[in-house]
Amino acid sequence: MPWYKRSKWRRVIADRGFSRQLIIGYLIRFSTWLAVILLATGIMDYLFGWRTLYLYAESLFIVGGLCMVVGALATMGNWSQTRSFPYQYASSASQADIITRAKQQMKDAEASYSFSALAILAGLALVGLSLLIHQFV
Numbered sequence: 307m308p309w310y311k312r313s314k315w316r317r318v319i320a321d322r323g324f325s326r327q328l329i330i331g332y333l334i335r336f337s338t339w340l341a342v343i344l345l346a347t348g349i350m351d352y353l354f355g356w357r358t359l360y361l362y363a364e365s366l367f368i369v370g371g372l373c374m375v376v377g378a379l380a381t382m383g384n385w386s387q388t389r390s391f392p393y394q395y396a397s398s399a400s401q402a403d404i405i406t407r408a409k410q411q412m413k414d415a416e417a418s419y420s421f422s423a424l425a426i427l428a429g430l431a432l433v434g435l436s437l438l439i440h441q442f443v
Contacts, residue, residue: 314400323351335424336427336428338430339424339428340428340431341347343368343369343373343428343432344416344432347365347366347369348362348400350365351365359438359439359443360413360440360443361440362439363435363436363440363443364436366432366433366435366436366439367433367436367437369429369432370428370430370431370432370433370434370435370436371433372425372428372429373425373428373429373432374425374426374430375429375431376425376428377421377422377423377424377425377426377429378422378426379420380422380425381422389404392431
């Protein structure tokens with residue numbers, strides 16, 4: 307029996323909708339992002355004339371740092387936008403009731419944090435790969 311069926315978190319996990327399909331979807335998205343970033347970094351390195359593994363690792367480190375910064379800035383930007391007075395005032399003036407507005411705000415926050423988590427994890431994976439290459443080259 308899995309741990310989440312034995313623990314007090316069972317109801318929390320069931321309420322949040324965690325499922326095997328959701329986790330597989332996130333893993334596919336993460337793998338796709340990582341493959342695209344690795345390929346784009348390799349193409350840019352080739353075009354700039356950086357054709358050694360050491361220089362590829364250097365560029366992976368830089369791109370990984372940029373991914374983490376973009377992830378953090380995306381969260382901060384969404385948070386400052388949706389917590390501003392004009393946004394809150396406009397959402398309260400709509401025809402939707404409080405429950406509908408709260409659900410929409412939760413969807414917006416989840417989308418923002420989902421992208422941020424994906425970008426930060428991709429950045430950490432790239433930095434880790436860069437350090438692993440530096441360790442053995």
